Amino acid sequence: MSACEVKQLNNRRIVLEAKNITKVFPGVKALSNVSLKLREGEVLALLGENGAGKSTLIKVLSGVHNCEEGDVFINGEKVVFNKPSDATEKGISIIHQELNYVGTISVAENIFMGNIPKKGFIIDYPKMYEEARKIMARIGVDINPKEIIGRLTVAQKQLIEIAKVVTDQTKVLIMDEPTSALNDVETENLIKFIHNVAKKGIAIIYISHRFDEIFRIADSVVVLRDGCNVGGMDIQDASREKFVTMMAGRSISDTYIKKEANPGDVVLEARHLSTTHIKDVTFQARYGEITGVYGLLGSGHNDLGPAIFGQERIISGEILVDGKNIKLDTPITAIEHGMAYVPAERKTEGLILNSSIKINMTTAYYSKHKNKKFIDFGKDNSIAKKWIEKFSIKTPSPETKAESLSGGNQQKVVLSKWLELNPKILILNEPTRGIDVGAKIEIYKILDELCQQGLCVIMITSEMEELLTMSDRVMVMHDGLIMADLSGEKISQNNIIKYAMGEQNERDE
Ligand SMILES: Nc1ncnc2c1ncn2[C@@H]1O[C@H](COP(=O)(O)OP(=O)(O)OP(=O)(O)O)[C@@H](O)[C@H]1O
Ligand SMILES: [Mg+2]
Structure with missing residues (x-):
């Protein structure tokens, strides 16, 4: 982007402002006094290590979590979100890190989930398909609304998710690691799509661990570390080295x-x-x-x-x-x-979400050593401690449930579980x-x-x-x-x- 376009961005109206947001989970201060500003049509990349607080911040901005302290302003007006629909009404649309769909039903039914068009008591299928087509067309997507969603590619599912949340009122579109499951061609298409959305004046918050795409997509960057905003910059002033140093708080090679x-x-x-x-x-x-x-x-x-x-x-x-x-x-x-196999879909194949990190790390071990009839608590604790240390897993304790970990830390737990088997x-x-x-x-x-x-x-x-x-x-x-x-x-x-x-x-x- 040329310098003159950047200048224009600086003159634009601030559409979203977060001031001094603090969010505490039991045992973890996930956000501490975080502030940021977002202008119309700006693409802001949110960076940070696993567990830095990125997903938590956008969950506060979209009404999923409430926060202990801090305020959110939309177009200068203070807003309070008690639930996600409050944020949607004010024009904030979000695509979460984990996609949300029912695989066995059609695209159209997913789009209208809970709100299916009816004629009397009967589902009005022609209308449902027609409306679904229109909703997708609004963001330039052309997918057969009758198709069963489970048969689509991840990229297509994601576009449907975007179509579902983007409305005519959308002022801010938030995306949490949207490309982590996409291939290069699909990522390319998504980047084009985001540029188009931004041209319409919609502001975007974009979370990604991929530096190359951040340089292509973002106008500005904010870095979180341990729940704090440790600095922001325009993309022209950014470099990979700066990112890595700011994220880690020390200089390391990437x-x-x-x-x-x-x-x-x-x-x-x-x-x-x-x-x-x-x-x-x-x-x-x-x-x-x-x-x-x-x-x-x-x-x-x-x-x-x-x-x-x-x-x-x-x-x-x-x-x-x-x-x-x-x-x-x-x-x-x-x-x-x-053999050991670490799957790509950690949420569905790799983890027992409502069990502790310790249990997750030791299940594969017990399924291999079937002769072990009793749980060896001492051994379990030392296994868990070893991997938490080795991978710097961010958790208050080995007893913490896997579901409350950040996405990246969940992946480290899956990896530990299989490495513990000492496979060949x-x-x-x-x-x-x-x-x-x-x-x-x-x-x-x-x-x-x-x-x-x-x-x-x-x-x-x-x-x-x-x-x-x-x-x-x-x-x-x-x-x-x-x-x-x-x-x-x-x-x-x-x-x-x-x-x-x-x-x-x-x-x-
Ligand atoms: N529902 C929850 N209950 C308890 N702790 C939570 C919950 N959600 C997040 N946390 C904790 O808050 C901290 C920030 O997590 P968050 O998911 O925001 O990280 P992130 O920056 O999105 O990381 P990643 O890049 O790995 O997705 C972590 O220590 C995490 O374990
Ligand atoms: Mg996250």
Whole structure:
């Protein structure tokens, strides 16, 4: 954006102002005296480490939480939100970190949930579909309103969520990590969409851990640390280094250089493996090596983990561990053969939300050691303490319920649970989704260290930077097939994208 456009922004009216917001949860001061201002058409990025208070702040601004102290002003008028609909009425629309939909019903029914158009007592389907189409068209979205929502991509679900909350009254649109589950193309589309929304004068608060997109999307940035606003700036004055230093409160590097691998024998082998999503997949993975797996959405890369881990029905093919053919029917068998799988969807697959961090961290351990009939409280406590320290998990205690942790800290709990099993094959699906830069580097360090000690890591990721940083070898998938198996100098962004788009096979073994 040019300097003159920025100046114009400074002249614009302040649409939202938060003054000295303080919010306390039992045992945690999530926000302390936070203030910020937002102008018409401004895109403000909210940055901070996991647990810094970002989601809490926007929940206060959208009527989900009330706060102990502080005031919110819309167009200069003081407002009090006792519930989310109070905020909606004043023109604040929010897309939360976790999408909210019922997967088994149609797009239109989701849009009108609780408010379905009726003729007398009967649902007026033609009207419902027609209105749903109009609501989506308002933000330029064209999705069949009759489609069952569970069949759509994450990006489409998200657009529907946006369509649902954006009304003609919307003055402020708040988005909490909207791109964390999107691929590069979808992220690109969302960025364009946000630019268009901002042009209409709607102000946007945008939370993301991805610096590259923040530089492309934001006019200004506010950084939170430990619940405090530690500074704001225009995007022209910002740099990655500044962000990292402000977020962490000290100077740390945001890059990691992986140690050279020293691969051992083959530990995992897939031969002509097919499921409903992957086709004829054949590869070998070795002890002491990180194999990165990349693909664009729908390429089958996110289905490879569940297939190897016994979560998907295998149509044909076989899996060998240490040269022995194993009959992989359930994850329990996979665990018995030394595998662990960290899923991408932590909320649905990885965590028991209403249980404590400690219980979450030790469930996999007990399912492996079935002979342990009694719970060993001392051991449980030491497991929990170890991982809380190792990953700097932000929690008042190991007894805290997983649901009250911030998104990124939940992901660290899932990772701990599987690492505690001390597996020989670790399969990770989007391991750092939603994780801040400091914690990302911590996770890379731990993976590198484990790899040096001989662990076989299969890292499935949609993040190019992560793939290039951490992989000793890269398998690229397209349309359920492995298109390329790259190592050494052949691992380059251009090469990877070429194969991900479906170019000819290259099996470089
Ligand atoms: N409902 C809750 N009950 C208790 N504590 C909570 C609750 N929600 C958040 N917290 C705590 O408040 C702090 C701030 O959490 P918040 O979710 O706002 O972080 P965040 O900046 O959004 O982090 P992330 O990037 O990981 O999503 C954390 O310590 C978290 O554990
Ligand atoms: Mg959050």
